[in-house]
Amino acid sequence: MRLTLREALLSFRRAPVLSALAITTIGFALFVFGLFSLVALNLRSTLGEIEERVEVVMYLTRGTPVEVVTVAIGDIQAFPEVESVNFVTEDQALERARQELVEFQGIFEDLTANPLPASLEIRLKPGFRDSRNVSAVADRLSGFRFVEDVRFGRDWVEKLDRLRDIAGVVGLVIGAAFAAAAMMIIATTIRMTVLARSREIHIMRLVGATDGFIRRPFIVDGAIKGALGGVLAVVLCYGAYLLVSRGLFEASFFTGQQASLIVLLGTVLGLTASAASVGRHLPRV
Amino acid sequence: MIRLNKVFKAFPKGSLALKDVSLHVAKGEFIFLTGHSGAGKSTVLRLVYADQLPTSGTVRVSGFSTAGLKRRDIPRLRRRLGIVFQDFRLLEDRTAEENVAFALEVTGTRRSVISAKVTRVLTQVGLATKANQYPRELSGGEQQRVAIARALVNDPLVLLADEPTGNLDERATRGVFQLLKDINATGTAVVLATHDLDLVRQAPFRTVELQDGAIVYDSREDEPAGEALVER
Known part of the structure; x- marks a missing residue:
């Protein structure tokens, strides 16, 4: 392994310009990929914030005893999808309406009795905030005896679903396209290196080097270039993030783990592309 | 140790590089492989080190046979x-x-062994003091000595030399040839492909001459080499 690493690092010393070019190109390909990931990440966090507002409201029949409601709250909280249940009494509902609907203040003052029902506001756990899960929970809630109505803004939740699906598909397609571009760049770079070192490969063969022995440094070389390209991409992404955060709007950046993932992706792409490229071109040298 | 049996080698376009070549190189033997450029000398060597495979016939080298020879x-x-x-084919940046x-x-030899072996062969070829020099800093003769040291370091059964003196001046040629003779004296067989008849005349070794891909003369089977070559 020591020898493989030495040979791989030698390629940087032998062809510094080609190596720097390869790392920069891989870096830029992964940078575009990273930028897209940043957009996706920020979009997802915005979607997440909107999703947090998804809740199912269960209106209770007037006169439902508090003990019954308390038992129901316990039951609902035991649903696997449910994060929290908030009981809003009739009085609290009226108070809230008074505060929120200032323009109807006059109407509220003329009221002799409270027309608003008590309700349970049910928030779902992340991952269950899509229309299928929300509908399923709403259906189950409708089964309680003291329920007058269950509402959750079906249209709105469905739109959110579609937005999430589109973001996912577009992310996957564009991400795959850039990953493929990065791989092709790495493969071409390795091919150039193989051709540039054809004389050396020939000599290695003459002195009895096995194909595996010849191949290994190229693969390690590709992996190192991929990793360095990944690091460069993270640095460039950070620059772009600073630019946007300071000049345009507050955005979030990758976590340490996500940044490491980009470097790891670069490494894996470099490794795979160089293995494929060297496997294809070595027999021809 | 090396045996070519009824070997034919065709070029991709169909013309023959070797025609019905049969040759046996015994352990410790020194053979001159002579002939004009294009006579097939290099092709014989390439078949021996399996850079090419025969179109028909077999080549056996130290237990390996081209019949059923796998890439590995x-x-x-x-x-x-x-x-x-x-x-020479040296790596310029080393x-x-x-x-x-x-x-x-x-070959995966241990580091501790490598150092001792390298010093030994560089001393053997007379380059112990130039071990740290790069090929560009060495003369042609010295570069060829490095190449010979590299060929020797694995203790080969046979040394194949394809026109090793072709790029050297007369003095360097003599030096390299003497080195090859010394190596042969230690028991390593040498197959020396050359078109330099002056070199061939300098030693009474077996001489095999190729012409248009066929063996036309083998001193072991015909008349004494020195005499024949003077007349040819």
């Missing part, structure tokens, strides 16, 4: 051979010592 067998076969070329060590590194 080729490195193991070549480790039993030492190969030297006219253009010192003489590193060039020689490289041949051992590819």
Whole structure:
């Protein structure tokens, strides 16, 4: 392994310009990929914030005893999808309406009795905030005896679903396209290196080097270039993030783990592309 | 040790590089392989180190046979051979010592062993003091000595030399030839492909002459080499 690493690092010393070019190109390909990931990440966090507002409201029949409601709250909280249940009494509902609907203040003052029902506001756990899960929970809630109505803004939740699906598909397609571009760049770079070192490969063969022995440094070389390209991409992404955060709007950046993932992706792409490229071109040298 | 049996080798376009060549090289033997350019000398050597395979016939080298030779067998076969070329084929960005060590590194030899072996062969070829010099800092004769040291470091059964003196002046040629004779004296067989008849006349070794891909003369089977070559 020591020898493989030495040979791989030698390629940087032998062809510094080609190596720097390869790392920069891989870096830029992964940078575009990273930028897209940043957009996706920020979009997802915005979607997440909107999703947090998804809740199912269960209106209770007037006169439902508090003990019954308390038992129901316990039951609902035991649903696997449910994060929290908030009981809003009739009085609290009226108070809230008074505060929120200032323009109807006059109407509220003329009221002799409270027309608003008590309700349970049910928030779902992340991952269950899509229309299928929300509908399923709403259906189950409708089964309680003291329920007058269950509402959750079906249209709105469905739109959110579609937005999430589109973001996912577009992310996957564009991400795959850039990953493929990065791989092709790495493969071409390795091919150039193989051709540039054809004389050396020939000599290695003459002195009895096995194909595996010849191949290994190229693969390690590709992996190192991929990793360095990944690091460069993270640095460039950070620059772009600073630019946007300071000049345009507050955005979030990758976590340490996500940044490491980009470097790891670069490494894996470099490794795979160089293995494929060297496997294809070595027999021809 | 090396046996070519009824070997034919066709070029891709169909013309024949070798025609019905049968040749046996015994252990410790020194053979001159002579003939004009294009006579087939290099092709014979390339068949021996499995750079090419015969179109028909078989080539056997130290237990390996081209019949059924697998790709993974080729490195193991070549480790039993030492190969030297006219253009030296050294790695330009490595010192003489590193060039020689490289041949051992590819075989997975331990580091501690490599150092001692490299010093031994560089001393044998007379380059112990130039171990740290790069090929460009060495003369042609010295570069060829490095190439010979590299070929020797794996203790080969046979040294294949393809026009090793082709790029050298007369003095360097004499030096390299003497070195090859010394190596042969230690028991390593040498197959020296050359068109330099002056070189051939300098030693009474077996001479095999190729012409248009066929063996036209073998001193072991015909008249004494020195005499025949003077007349030819």
